[in-house]
Amino acid sequence: MTDAEASRQAEERSSEDAKLLRRMAGGEHDAMAALYERFSRPLYATALHILKDGAEAQDIVHDVFITLWEKAAIYAAERGSAFSWAVTLTRNRSIDRLRSRRRRAELLEQSAPGDLGLQEGNAGTGADETATAADQARVVRAAVATLPPDQKDALELAFFSGLTQQEIAERLREPLGTIKARIRRGLGKLRDTLAPRL
Amino acid sequence: MMDEHQAELAALFALDLLEGAEKTAFEASLAENAELRRHVDGLRAAAAEIAHLAPPAEPPAELKARVLTSVSGRPIARPAPAPLPPLIPFGSLIPWAVAACLAIAALWAGRQSLNLRSENEAMRDQQHLAQVDLTLLRTRMEAERLVRQRQYDDAQQQLAEAGRQTHESRAELARLQGEVAQARQELALAVQQAEAAGRQVAALTVKLKQEGDLAQYKIATLASMLGNSPKAIAVAVWNPMEQEGMLKVSQLAMPASDKDYQLWLIDPQYKSPVSAGIFAMDPATGEAHVKFKTDKAIDTIAKFAISLEAKGGMPEPHGPIVMLSQ
Known part of the structure; x- marks a missing residue:
């Protein structure tokens, strides 16, 4: 697929998402159901990957x-795509x-034994994603694969771990300035690579 | 134009990694810099795509129904209203005003209904959160109970172990005390046996010494060399270890009053016989029992001899030999 085709498809996808949001603003539940079909898998996967808990991931997505x-x-389309908005909401929450x-x-750890399984999550099945979502995921993974491993690690930790800059630096055992530069x-490189699809 | 520091802050902001004053300052820059806003929007869009790196996961089917059920009847936020149009004459507005009042009343009632629903939803959320807190509290209490139970079980085990060790120690002590008593008895018996053995060894040593000494004794009979005492006989015994001897003489004639019999030991290491002293015959029995010693050390005795010397004896023999060992 050429960049032009990819860009056109991304625009169509964003446009369709924006239309669904406008219809939702008009109270159309069908639009809500359609948007759920388009967004629920990546949003649920993101929440589950961050929280490692199926029940909590469901609460977040809900x-x-x-x-x-x-x-x-x-919703202001000029400030970003609906998907980007939804992902930001999901990740932040x-x-x-x-x-x-x-x-x-941390409080509970002082009294609770580790074998209570408090940290264990219920992993979702996740093998039945739609072709579009799978295709987008492949593209993003391919783009991330072009990054140097240290930049990739820093980005993934920054996105999924909920750690602060300082905590990321400590986790990766690098100076804070190095971590900032890697991010x-x-x-920047990820944005440039994915630009036709954003 | 954006400098490198701003680009760095933009990336961190896009990933929500800015905090405190740094975040506030960057948001202020963002508000007055359209180019920076576009840059951040682009980074945010790219950051959102990182979500696709999460392992694929299918949400449960019931989640969709839960979402759709929740949104039914839920209010939708509206953009801020547009500015009001210019005023028109009051009289022509009365019917419109009545209609507007009715519409406002209807809207108010609808809004009240929606607010009540919202409050109901909020209360449900609060109830859910309270249930979560209660569950966490229960979990924590259960954890504490498990910890205490485990500590109690451990203490019980340690107590039982200590009791068992005490019992074993006492048994071991009693066994050791028995062994000590037995060892003492065995030691006393061994001492007795050692003492008896020592006595036996001493006795054997004495016996062996006696046997050894006897074997070394020089015993000789002396025959008469005189015609007036042909039946005279003497026996001389020499103990070389003690360097002393015994002489018994029988049937030897009494010497003259100015004479004495003198015993001599002939040792080849000396040129002259060695004196063993004078002796006197018992006139009643006609015998003499003499214990003698010499002034010189005797190694080997070749002969015993008795001579008749001047009264008191001589350093070397001058008188006639009256008896001589064979």
């Missing part, structure tokens, strides 16, 4: 769709919950 429904009318859970876990270069 709340995100409620927010999309309630705020569909104030998952990380908020993850940090809250870590604080609770800047990695994200």
Whole structure:
């Protein structure tokens, strides 16, 4: 697929998402169901990957769709795609919950034995994603694969772990300035690579 | 134009990694810099795509029904209303005003209904959160109970182990005390046996010494060399270890009053016989029993001799030999 075709498909996809949001703003439940079909898998996978807990991931995805429904009318397409908005909501809420859970876990860890299985999640099945979502995932993975491993690791930790800059630096045992530079270069290159599809 | 520091802050902002004053300052820059906003929007879009790196996962089927059920009847946020149009004459507005009031009343009632629903949803959420908190509290209490139970079980095991070890130690102590008593008895018996053996060894040593000494003794009979005492006989015994001897003489004539019999030992290492002293015959029995010693050390005795010397004896023999060993 050429960049032009990819760009055209991405535009069509974003346009369709924006239409669904406008219809949702008009109270159309069918539009909501259609948007759910388009977004639910990547959003659920993201929440599950961050939280490692199926029940909590379901709560997050549920709340995100409620927010999309309630705020569909104030969505501004010029500020970014609907998918980007939904992912941002999902990630932020998952990380908020993850940090809250870590604080609770730190308290609980002082008294609870590790064999209670509090950290164990119920992994979803996830083998039945749609062809479009699978195709987009392949493209993103291919783009990330072109990044140097240190940039890839820094980006993945920054996106999924809920760690602060300093915590990422400590986890990767690198100076904070190095981590910032890796994130800047990695994200910039990813944006350039995915530009036709964004 | 964007500098490198701004580009770095933009990337961190796109990933929500800015905090505190740094985040506030960057948001202020963002508000007045359209180019920076476009840059951040592009980075945010790219960052959102990272979500596709998560392992694929299929949400449960019931989640869709739950979402759609939740949104039914839920209010939708509206954009801010457009500015009002210019005013028109009051009289012509009365029918419109009545209609507007009715519409507002209807909207108010609808809004109230929606608010009540929202509040109901909020209460449900609060109830859900309370249930989560309760579950966590129960989990924590259960964890604490498990910890305490485990500590109690451990303490019980340690107590039982300590009791068992005490019992074993006492048994071991009693066994050791028995062994000590037995060892003492065996030691006393061994001491007795050693003492008896020592005595036997001493006795054997004495016996062996006696036997050895006897074997070394020089015993000789002396025959008379005189015609007036042809039946005279003497026996001389010499103990070389003690360097002393015994002489018994019988039937030897009494010497004259100015004479004494003198015993001599003939040792080849000396040129002259060695004196063993004078002796006197018992006139009643006609015998003499004499224990003698010499002034010189005797190694080997070749002969014993008795001579008749001047009263008191001589350093070397001058008188006649009256008896001589064979």
